[in-house]
Amino acid sequence: MEFSPLISDEKAPWPRNAWYVAATSAEIGDRPLGRQICGERMVFFRAGDGQVSALEDFCPHRGAPLSLGFVREGNLVCGYHGLEMGCNGRTAGMPGQRVGGFPPIRTFPVIERYGFIWVWPGDADEAYVDRLHHLPWAEDDGWAYGGGVYHIRCDYRLMIDNLMDLTHETYVHASSIGQREIDEAPVQTRVVGDEVVTSRFMPNVIAPPFWQLALRGAGLDDKGLVDRWQICRFSLPSHVMIEVGVALAGHGGYEADNALKASSIVVDFITPETETSHWYFWGMARQFSVDDAALTDTLCEQQGAVFREDMEMLELQQANLSRYPDRRLLKLNIDAGGVRSRMMIDRAIAEESLTLDAAAT
Template identity: 75%
Template sequence: MDRETAARRTTWPLDAWYVAASADEVGTKPLGRQITGFRMVFFRSESGDVVALEDFCPHRGAPLSLGFVRGETLVCGYHGLALDCRGRPDTMPGQQVGKFPSARHFPVIERYGFIWVWPGDPAEASADKLHPLPWAESPDWAYGGGLFHIACDYRLMIDNLMDLTHETYVHASSIGQKEIDEAPVTTEATAQEVVTSRHMDNVSAPPFWRMALRGANLPEDAPVDRWQRCRFSLPSHVMIEVGVALAGEGGYHADPAKKASSIVVDFITPETETSHWYFWGMARQFSVEDSALTDQIREGQAKIFSEDLEMLEQQQRNLSQYPDRRLLKLNIDAGGVRSRLMIDRAIAREQAAAE
């Protein structure tokens, strides 16, 4: 890791792949986005490759995201300095650019429908370190999702997703029910992930899951066994296995014909110390050809996550105003606490390598 990167040490790992954008967000028009404290610009060259550079023109510091793509170069919209796909100066009207400094180049990968960026040491970036998403490459799954910009520390979102007790209160009209409070939570941690689990047997399905049961051609008013299995992995991904099965049919392990199950996809990408990009969605294995159901689920998720957004931003305001207040740690917080510990250890390893 270079000294500049080490000097910007904050509250997130840098030697990791983060989701920077959905693939359809990045075209020939430059996209400016701040990721892990770095202002970046993303664009597609004429050949179709996605490029990520620091959003800072070496000439006068203008944002390169205000420029335009010309062939295999990004042209600054201020004075016309053109940079190639590695950030090296290529041409500029009336100037010899051979000795101009380069703009920083960030490793990128386009896969699974997303653009991934590596903000840390480029020498450590490799495709085999990318988080595997087998559902994203299988015709047996359908996916729909969206993006929110949320004004809170990204770790508050991880806390939120690793403890779903709040559903009873924040999402009372969609996925919340009193049985969530009553069901015990288990937490397990390995070197690769933290998993919290909750199972609720013989309960009524809440409104969102009634809609999912209808989509799976199952009776929406039948009693169900419900589950939530939240999986955190570095640097800041949470995959939540959720679903309902007709009661007595095996719950989580029920035959696919007897359940509506899916994976809630959560990529939480830090922007600043008090803001992040939240890429959310749902991957499902039932009625995968039903695009109208995909849209309906997306709309339902958007409403649910909008409720989280309001709570988390207000929580951040309180924490910023009272930074010295100590918070309680209860048994339901174990998943978030263990996830934060995994993040802290990753940061410590990077700091040790830098030193």
């Protein structure tokens, strides 16, 4: 079977009415942050009360990027001629000039939660808080989290494909999380509610190096056989949560008691920038040795190295797809998770288009 490579078309290849991770909370301090999200150039800054606001990154005076300016007394000051913009997108002043009549620039709904800044690039009237992706582990002291962010020069859907089919671990990540049993274990893909779920279970295997490290961190034997699992969950607009772990063999695997396993959730927020680039917010939330900050740092460093291997492969894959846009790509049963995820994305885009067409008439 064949399918077309991911190339641009007339419609933007992402849903707009959705909450996307725009930044980590730590990225927005005293200075404004410019970032392109779903094709929209935005600037994020903290007002005097510490709340994060998002405006289009365009000064109404001469069109300079507002992200090159600075924050003063809660307003965003353009770094070109000093025009001040408020959180509501309206001009707040300018030395020696009358600017009160300037039309406002666009603002974007923003939520700061779970250590991330979330932005809604679509219709602001649809930006309901209850549509935000809920992360129960982020509000639970029984979990620890560490992560980072990469800018990756490829279509965001290629990253989703990558995460929904972990067969590549055997080859791309051979020295860390890969092992031949991944190839040999059967894969099940199904749609459960609003998620695409791909799962793989590997009983009685030797833990690969990364999971040997995790077992030691959990105070468990890292030399014996383990039961390993991977459960990938895609949800709109472009989030993949992967339940991963190993348990001492013969104690229930995924269902084993926490004292007998090292389990975690690989957190993947994939935010489109352009049709051939995206922001990748990655991390790991774990339920073992949660007070061990050194272990958090070590696992984060190891995980970051794994994802850099993904980045190299995906960017070269994108370069090939861009170089040969008419080539047809083959698909196998292992691609089902990515295919179903992209089908869900396509439906969301189509539904938005129908809504816009209905509103226009």
